[in-house]
Every structure is written in structure tokens, then in C-alpha cells.
Amino acid sequence: MDPQPVNDFLRRLESTVGAANVLTDDGDLAPYLVDARRRYKGSALCVVRPASTQEVSRILALCHEAGVAVVPQGGNTGMCGGATPHADHTSIVLALGRMNRVREIDPLNGTISVDAGCTLAAVRAAAAAAGQLFPMSLGSEGSCQIGGNIATNAGGTAVLRYGPMRDLVLGIEAVMPDGRIVNAMKALRKDNTGYALKHLFIGSEGTLGVITGAVLKLFASTAADAVALVGLGDIDAALSLLHHMQARAGGRLTNFEVISGGEYELVMKLPKGLHDPLTARHPWVAIVELTDSDPEAALDDELATIVHEAMENGTVQDAVLANSKAQAELIWAIRHSVTEANINAGLSFSHDTSVPVSQVPAFVRDVERRITERFPAALPVFVGHVGDGNIHAVVVVPRDSAEAQDVEATAAAINAVVDEVAISLGGSISAEHGIGRSNRARLRAYLDPADLALMRDIKGLFDPKGLMNPGVLF
Ligand SMILES: Cc1cc2nc3c(=O)[nH]c(=O)nc-3n(C[C@H](O)[C@H](O)[C@H](O)COP(=O)(O)OP(=O)(O)OC[C@H]3O[C@@H](n4cnc5c(N)ncnc54)[C@H](O)[C@@H]3O)c2cc1C
Numbered sequence: 001m002d003p004q005p006v007n008d009f010l011r012r013l014e015s016t017v018g019a020a021n022v023l024t025d026d027g028d029l030a031p032y033l034v035d036a037r038r039r040y041k042g043s044a045l046c047v048v049r050p051a052s053t054q055e056v057s058r059i060l061a062l063c064h065e066a067g068v069a070v071v072p073q074g075g076n077t078g079m080c081g082g083a084t085p086h087a088d089h090t091s092i093v094l095a096l097g098r099m100n101r102v103r104e105i106d107p108l109n110g111t112i113s114v115d116a117g118c119t120l121a122a123v124r125a126a127a128a129a130a131g132q133l134f135p136m137s138l139g140s141e142g143s144c145q146i147g148g149n150i151a152t153n154a155g156g157t158a159v160l161r162y163g164p165m166r167d168l169v170l171g172i173e174a175v176m177p178d179g180r181i182v183n184a185m186k187a188l189r190k191d192n193t194g195y196a197l198k199h200l201f202i203g204s205e206g207t208l209g210v211i212t213g214a215v216l217k218l219f220a221s222t223a224a225d226a227v228a229l230v231g232l233g234d235i236d237a238a239l240s241l242l243h244h245m246q247a248r249a250g251g252r253l254t255n256f257e258v259i260s261g262g263e264y265e266l267v268m269k270l271p272k273g274l275h276d277p278l279t280a281r282h283p284w285v286a287i288v289e290l291t292d293s294d295p296e297a298a299l300d301d302e303l304a305t306i307v308h309e310a311m312e313n314g315t316v317q318d319a320v321l322a323n324s325k326a327q328a329e330l331i332w333a334i335r336h337s338v339t340e341a342n343i344n345a346g347l348s349f350s351h352d353t354s355v356p357v358s359q360v361p362a363f364v365r366d367v368e369r370r371i372t373e374r375f376p377a378a379l380p381v382f383v384g385h386v387g388d389g390n391i392h393a394v395v396v397v398p399r400d401s402a403e404a405q406d407v408e409a410t411a412a413a414i415n416a417v418v419d420e421v422a423i424s425l426g427g428s429i430s431a432e433h434g435i436g437r438s439n440r441a442r443l444r445a446y447l448d449p450a451d452l453a454l455m456r457d458i459k460g461l462f463d464p465k466g467l468m469n470p471g472v473l474f
Helices: 003-017 026-032 053-066 120-129 146-151 197-201 235-252 261-268 299-312 325-336 338-345 357-374 407-424 440-446 449-462
Strands: 046-048 069-073 091-095 102-106 111-115 169-175 181-184 210-217 224-232 253-260 284-292 316-321 347-350 379-385 390-397
Touching: 003 046, 003 053, 026 046, 026 091, 053 069, 053 091, 053 169, 053 210, 069 146, 069 210, 102 120, 111 120, 120 146, 146 210, 169 197, 181 197, 224 235, 224 299, 224 325, 235 253, 235 284, 235 299, 235 357, 253 261, 253 325, 261 284, 261 338, 261 379, 284 299, 284 325, 299 316, 325 338, 338 347, 338 379, 338 390, 347 407, 357 379, 357 390, 357 407, 390 407, 407 440
Parallel strands: 046 091, 069 091
Antiparallel strands: 102 111, 111 210, 169 181, 169 210, 224 284, 224 316, 253 284, 253 379, 347 390, 379 390
């Protein structure tokens, strides 16, 4: 756009949201133009910060009329560069952070209605204040927003019990690229009235419209919990333990995370010096957690019995049960230090694969073998939410190795190996992080061409001018 039309366009945005909420100074724009992993740096005409759905509607109508692209941005914690604009200085960033109102809590219906710009932590806190639980929990929950969680169909550690975002959303409000408002803020658990439009917005990564509100499911709050760290001989033992725990604890099994021995070692090497609660190192460890809404539930005893049974039958080699909240936090600190450990260890290439739970051992073994054969300097390690088949294969290469010199080429070669194994086992190349900008080529290789064409048709129907988050997904 020429300077004069740009200035006119900016003035019209200012008259919609107020001059203070149209950012154009380089310093103000900077945090919105870089992704969480610092892999993408973009440029934008401005950042606009609306305070209501009506304002979003007017902004999108203006952009539609002027042919300006829109990049919706929540907490900017996404892993795939999906909230970062192109560097060509033709789009605006629409930052939802001012839309942070909890609209309504209905305890008897078990629902909370919120603005899309509420942080996940704020929604969890509002639910807790009402004596209920919103179960999604991510390492980024202080910053990431409900709109971003929905747009990425986020997962996290509690998917095993409560499902991903797609299972937690009852209703959605969204603004179409031309400014029309889709009001599907239904607080219903049953609603068979044609196509469920909300499901198109869930996982759409800002390519179909802007999510402005949602009705989310609440659950009984957790009043008792028990955590254990167990040592395992191999990944098959992890699956046996999972199966055993599901049979014995049923729905109380809330978390089942696995960490390979190599990854565990990297965490323990961190300069911050985490305490290793186990007496010896093991090829794999699992962090398991039971929770219950009954404060009288004797979960420590139940977990001790289940783990003891698994030791007796040879599934578990070693175990520590947390005997206090502080000790449980120490165990979880190991899991939450994985990303830091990988950065500390070298250049890491991580993957967000899911496979059928029964295929996790085959995935791990095949990736390990193929990566070691092809990249002798590389260390393949694994961490994941094995209860839902989501296993992150991380390939760490020393910064001074040949592989580290051409990062793009190495990433493509490693991705190809991991994706090939995943696809051969009926898996997916993206379990919970999405496609964004980083994984577009991989999506093309993964999806059936007919599915991809249908997706493009849907995109064209919602966004015929191609203004919503161009370059993401497609
Ligand atoms: C430390 C850390 C831990 C993490 N752990 C997990 C994890 O365990 N599981 C997991 O799934 N993810 C995890 N993530 C990734 C990230 O937090 C999630 O993808 C999260 O859902 C992104 O939310 P956000 O608000 O930050 O979205 P953003 O990063 O701002 O945006 C992500 C995508 O959603 C779109 N978008 C954002 N808001 C809207 C909206 N209102 N309407 C339409 N489109 C929108 C953007 O355009 C972009 O395409 C983690 C990230 C970090 C940094």
C-alpha cells in the first residue's frame, strides 16, 4: 500500500480502538514480531489491540475492504511460528490480550464463558475460585490465551484424562474475515443441528477467522493427588505399566509422562543441579499421577499398591512416591526442565509426533535406529505424553558437529526420517503444536492430496480474499 492509503487505514483503525491501541513504533511492535522460539522475525503495518468482539468485527471489515492481511496473536507462545507476520510489511497483527473478561461461570452446567484473550492461567484460576477445575495445563499457561489454545487445539499433560482443547470447547464466538460475527456460544453438551462450525475453528491456526469467545467445560476440582517417579527397563515396560494403571486406577490416572534415559541424563546435567530422587539411572522413567475430587481418597496408598504390584511382576525397576507437595513439585521439575536441558546440550530438533499408543515402542526403536545410523554424532532422546500416544522425538547434535553447520538441511533430513516412521505406523506429524509456518512442507507430504484440496476449499469459503494469516497451514 502507498503511504497515504496506509495512513488513512491506520487513522480508521485508531478511530475504532483508540490511538493508544494501534501500535506503530518499532520498539512497541518488536515483541509481537518474533515467535516464541525466535526462529521467525516479521514486520507489520501495526499491532491492533481490540477490547471487544464488536471492535474485532470492525477491524476485520476494514482490513477486508482495504485488502490488508490479518495475523491473530494470542500469548505468542506457539511452537510453529503461526502468530508471526511475514517480513513483507503488508499485514497487521491483531493482539487479543485486552479481551480478557470472564463472561460467566455456570457451576450447575459445569461451564465457563470467556473472552478469547483470557490467559489459560486466568481461566484456571477463575474456575478454581468457583470450586471447579478447568483441566488444561501447559508450561506456557501464564501467557498463552484461550483463543490461541483453541486455534492450535492445544494438548498438554492432562489429555489422557480430559482430552485436548477440542474436547473441552462447547461453544465458540468468532469473527469472519469480512467482519461477520459467528455466534455459536452454546453451553450445550448435546447439539445435533447440522455442521458443528466450532470444530472448524478449533485447530484452524488463525486461517479462517478470529476467535473472540468460548464456552468451556468445567470439571470437579482435584482434592487429592499422588505422584510417583518410576524407573523402567524399556519403553515396552512403560506401556505395560500404563495398561496396568488404567486397569487399576481407571479415570483417576491423570498423568503418565515418559522420559528416555538419555533425556533424563541431559536434565540431570543442567547447571541448576536438579536432585535425582531415584537411586540408579534407568533406560526410561515415567512420572505418574492419580487425582480424585474426593479429599478422603487414599491415593498415596492406592498408588503405592499399584506400583508395588508392577515391581513384583517385573514391570517397574525402581520407584519413588512423593511424600509431600514439595517432593511432587521436584519430580515435576524434572519433566518441566526438558526443553532447557535440550538447549543446554546442543542444537536440538524436536518433533511432535503421535502414533497409536500400542505403536509407541516401534516408533521409538525405529527412530533411534535410523537416526543413529544416518547421523552418528546425533543423540536421539524422547519425552512424551505416552498415555495419548504423543511422543516428542528430540535429536540433539553437538554445536560443533557437521550437522550443526547447515541447520535447515539437517532439520529437513531429520524430519523426513521421523515423519516416515510416524506415517508408516499410522501416526501424525503434529499431535498438539500445529502446522504454523514451520511445518507446511511436512503437511503437504503427510496429507492425502484430496484432504489437502478439501481444506483449501474450506479456507476459500471462509476467506475468499486469502487475508487470514497467509502463509500458515498452506
Ligand atoms: C514453555 C512452553 C510449554 C508449552 N507446552 C505445550 C504443551 O504441553 N502442549 C501444547 O499443546 N502446547 C504447548 N506449548 C505451545 C503453546 O503454548 C500452545 O500452542 C498454545 O496453545 C498457544 O497459545 P497462544 O495464545 O500463545 O497462541 P499464539 O502463539 O499467539 O498463536 C498460535 C496460533 O493461533 C492463532 N491464534 C491465536 N489466537 C487466536 C485467536 N483468538 N483467533 C484465531 N487464531 C488465533 C495464531 O494466529 C497462531 O496461528 C508450549 C509453549 C511453551 C512456550
